[in-house]
Amino acid sequence: MPNTTRRSFLKKMGVGAAVAGLTPRLQAAGANERVRWGLIGCGQRGRWFFEGADYVCDPDKSRLAVAAEKSGVDAAHAVTDLRRILDDPAIDAVVIATPDHWHAPAAILACEAGKHVYVEKPCSHNFREAQLLLKAARENNVVVQHGTQQRSTPFTIEAIQKLHEGVIGDVLVAKAWNIQHRDNIGFAEPTPVPAEVDYDMWVGPAEMIPFQTNRFHSDWHWWYNFGTGDIGNDGAHDIDYARWGLGIDALPSKVVALGGKYFYDDAQQFPDTATCIFEYAGEDGRTPRQIVFEMLLWTKNYPLNCDSGVEYFGTAGKMFLSKRGKMLIYDEQNKVVEEKRGEKEPPLLHFENFVDAIRSGRKPSADILEGFRSVALIHLANIALRTGHSLDFDSTTEQITNDNSANGLLSRQYRDGGHWAKPTGV
Numbered sequence: 001m002p003n004t005t006r007r008s009f010l011k012k013m014g015v016g017a018a019v020a021g022l023t024p025r026l027q028a029a030g031a032n033e034r035v036r037w038g039l040i041g042c043g044q045r046g047r048w049f050f051e052g053a054d055y056v057c058d059p060d061k062s063r064l065a066v067a068a069e070k071s072g073v074d075a076a077h078a079v080t081d082l083r084r085i086l087d088d089p090a091i092d093a094v095v096i097a098t099p100d101h102w103h104a105p106a107a108i109l110a111c112e113a114g115k116h117v118y119v120e121k122p123c124s125h126n127f128r129e130a131q132l133l134l135k136a137a138r139e140n141n142v143v144v145q146h147g148t149q150q151r152s153t154p155f156t157i158e159a160i161q162k163l164h165e166g167v168i169g170d171v172l173v174a175k176a177w178n179i180q181h182r183d184n185i186g187f188a189e190p191t192p193v194p195a196e197v198d199y200d201m202w203v204g205p206a207e208m209i210p211f212q213t214n215r216f217h218s219d220w221h222w223w224y225n226f227g228t229g230d231i232g233n234d235g236a237h238d239i240d241y242a243r244w245g246l247g248i249d250a251l252p253s254k255v256v257a258l259g260g261k262y263f264y265d266d267a268q269q270f271p272d273t274a275t276c277i278f279e280y281a282g283e284d285g286r287t288p289r290q291i292v293f294e295m296l297l298w299t300k301n302y303p304l305n306c307d308s309g310v311e312y313f314g315t316a317g318k319m320f321l322s323k324r325g326k327m328l329i330y331d332e333q334n335k336v337v338e339e340k341r342g343e344k345e346p347p348l349l350h351f352e353n354f355v356d357a358i359r360s361g362r363k364p365s366a367d368i369l370e371g372f373r374s375v376a377l378i379h380l381a382n383i384a385l386r387t388g389h390s391l392d393f394d395s396t397t398e399q400i401t402n403d404n405s406a407n408g409l410l411s412r413q414y415r416d417g418g419h420w421a422k423p424t425g426v
């Protein structure tokens, strides 16, 4: 569809308001510089990216039809197989908003096809895939932006800059939390695959298990085969800005995690309650530091009335920061010395930062190296919870040193008989 027709179509559809500012900016530099991109995964998150997409891709034909209509692409650009996008030399980039088990396999294929990648958080389903994605990004010299959008939010950037400039002294500990009331996913039995869904494509390189309603749309988060639990879902944000504020550019040396299903009686495999501690022993030449992450998925009694937040403890005070746009700075006597509220940010600022990075050659605000360092914590915490004991981690060899069998959980089981999207080297 020509751009003028697309613009009037989108105007007519009333899609512009939430994403205003995106399309004009992409088009401002002229036809030759317009970044052409495809959206892979058209669910809850994917719908934020409908406007401006040159392709949409989803294995559920009903979701695909909605995505095609909203983005204004023709039938040839609404596909169920992501390879059709990667094969098109006119495409510069992809946005990946699939379930977690597809993130790294799709992103690695995209890098190898020379496409720039915006990949939703967590950038991988497991540690090994994150290592391989980082390698693929660097070897193919493409921009890979991790979907932790706080990294492009001016309010958060300013607060973190204050921490790095020493507003509370040397920051030694960050306590992050993800506290909310989630739903019970119940128990279900396998049922026939809905006619409109290509389930083989949906499962992709993961182990093939039968279709089940409470493992599908969004509920896949809570199953080992497809998701990373809420540590990898909402926790991915909290853990990332905790590490960012501490200024840690390393992997942890020790991970302790305790938790389980304390509340829900349902089929989900991941804990609804967890406390995870990551210790950095100072290999980077700095003093030891610690991140504590707390997750309770059955209460709205959040600290400081925020479902997501981080308290940074420094040698000269404390900062509370929430991605919800709240910041408080306390002095050594625990007196509030500064308070700030953030504006509601345009939701696609992080995507704009990605496009700017493609055009300018500058690093994006959540470069995949940062993504790798943050998702490493998610994967190690999940391994500690599954094994039931603490992990000693060698950040040089990137191996668990106190339990060789736990190293098996750094990767995953793939589909029997192989799959075209299984990354090489897993």
Ligand SMILES: NC(=O)C1=CN([C@@H]2O[C@H](COP(=O)(O)OP(=O)(O)OC[C@H]3O[C@@H](n4cnc5c(N)ncnc54)[C@H](OP(=O)(O)O)[C@@H]3O)[C@@H](O)[C@H]2O)C=CC1
Binding pocket: 040, 041, 042, 043, 044, 045, 046, 057, 058, 059, 060, 063, 080, 082, 097, 098, 099, 100, 102, 120, 121, 122, 147, 148, 149, 197, 201, 202, 203, 204, 216, 217, 218, 219, 232, 233
């Ligand atoms: N940064 C943020 O603020 C947010 C990030 N997210 C992240 O976005 C991702 C998606 O979450 P969410 O939208 O809630 O989940 P959904 O289940 O709603 O959407 C995922 C979509 O991906 C589709 N899909 C599955 N396999 C493929 C494939 N091979 N090719 C193309 N599409 C595929 C699914 O198909 P089908 O229609 O058949 O199910 C589904 O439509 C998650 O990783 C999540 O962590 C989510 C919300 C906010």
Ligand SMILES: O=C1CO[C@H](CO)[C@@H](O)[C@@H]1O
Binding pocket: 233, 234, 237
């Ligand atoms: O990043 C996210 C923001 O909030 C959503 C609802 O809790 C999450 O599912 C999502 O992954």
